[in-house]
């Protein structure tokens with residue numbers, strides 16, 4: 198035990214409650230560390246046994262587990278700076294990283310199409326501004342409240358850090374069921390929300406940048422971008438960067454729409470090719486032939502299904518909010534989407550599978566991979582035992598409670614956690630922000646040059662070969678594949694290949710964390726550690742307003 202660690206232990210013993218068996222239980226699930234002195238806050242102790250924990254408490258609990266794992270790393274970093282009380286400094290930074298900086302609630306009136314008036318409740322939470330701007334989506338749902346947006350904003354802080362997106366974390370929501378409003382009413386609500394945030398100096402390309410989430414997409418992002426541009430942002434040449442996920446003609450990015458699903462596909466491929474991991478969970482390596490079930494057939498669920506099927510996997514179940522569909526012979530995502538489009542956005546009555554009710558039951562059918570892509574707290578301590586899948590890919594934010602995590606770990610189920618695996622969306626949003634502040638689309642200035650260089654390269658190879666082999670009839674030609682790529686070079690290619698590269702990179706970091714700290718299959722803890730270690734260093738290097 199180092200001197201600093203001993204100091205810290207003494208300080209903690211003075212300050213905290215005695216270590217009760219419950220407190221011991223609150224320690225990381227599969228961590229064998231020699232010095233665990235950072236205590237899980239008392240109010241979070243029941244989280245791992247709670248079948249319906251508060252969402253923000255769930256996220257805080259996961260964060261504090263990572264702080265315990267990283268304690269030696271924190272103290273090591275602080276020891277380089279010779280603080281009088283490194284323990285106090287560490288606890289201060291841990292507190293900053295776990296709490297939500299601010300949460301704004303805005304109630305505003307709208308006049309409905311029938312001339313009646315209605316108050317609308319909305320929120321925007323800023324979790325951490327260690328990097329700016331902060332970034333996170335806005336959702337429309339009757340479940341929106343302060344606790345939900347704070348939890349989601351915290352997940353954004355950790356997700357951005359885990360994925361190496363240099364932003365802080367935020368999230369917002371409007372408490373409405375969008376299906377109960379006309380398009381005109383939705384536009385009024387959306388614009389008013391953005392104007393209110395602007396008035397409070399709560400959004401801006403350098404402050405907080407909004408993106409899509411549940412029940413919002415290019416249409417809503419377009420309205421918000423325009424509302425900003427026409428008001429406070431009218432003199433700011435970078436205004437478009439206040440919102441991502443916009444339609445193309447408002448400065449949107451090719452590839453953003455399917456980016457979350459594309460990233461999840463890249464992550465699935467990356468982990469499925471790890472033979473050692475697959476052996477541990479009892480799956481053969483590779484995506485081909487794997488069966489999967491998806492919950493939520495919206496932006497995330499639909500696109501990830503499309504990519505997985507294209508990569509050789511089979512979709513055997515879809516759980517939507519009104520009904521579930523199960524078909525062991527396979528469901529074609531494009532056909533289901535086409536049907537849904539023609540059926541008032543409902544999958545009910547789809548001829549390509551058996552209907553299952555309640556729809557959640559589909560999640561417990563036989564499959565290799567389960568993909569919750571709807572909402573939070575779906576896999577809980579009460580139903581985790583019923584999961585038959587060997588791998589879970591969390592498209593949704595917070596779909597698994599800590600109680601469920603414990604059971605899944607015991608059953609050797611590999612969970613690719615939200616803050617790692619669904620980061621493709623925000624990564625593409627970061628690219629869109631870059632595109633907007635650079636005022637040029639990706640590849641626009643380089644495509645012509647790249648094509649010429651490729652041609653010169655081939656010529657150069659041809660000439661060298663002729664010379665070396667002393668032959669005149671050698672012809673080096675472009676393959677069809679390269680020629681097509683050169684002809685059709687697009688922003689989308691750059692975005693999607695960079696996205697896949699980044700997901701593999703952060704996947705490697707998560708795996709390395711798991712190895713370094715002996716976390717076994719607990720990739721959630723490893724992903725939190727990957728994020729927490731980076732945020733800690735940012736705060737420590739920036740300096741704190743603490744005497």
Ligand SMILES: NC(=O)C1=CN([C@@H]2O[C@H](COP(=O)(O)OP(=O)(O)OC[C@H]3O[C@@H](n4cnc5c(N)ncnc54)[C@H](O)[C@@H]3O)[C@@H](O)[C@H]2O)C=CC1
Pocket residue numbers: 409410411412413457492493494495496497498516517518519556570571572573592593594619620622623
């Ligand atoms: N859109 C994005 O880029 C990202 C979204 N996410 C998360 O993914 C999840 C889904 O988001 P989106 O696909 O964008 O939303 P979306 O609104 O496009 O789709 C959600 C789908 O889930 C269905 N659904 C809602 N509640 C359900 C339930 N209880 N059971 C079954 N189906 C249900 C809806 O009918 C809808 O089809 C959310 O948790 C969101 O925070 C995460 C990262 C990025």
Ligand SMILES: O=C(O)CCC(=O)C(=O)O
Pocket residue numbers: 332333334335356406407408409410441442594619620622623624626
């Ligand atoms: O692209 C964005 O800014 C929103 C992403 C988001 O909300 C999420 O990753 O959960």
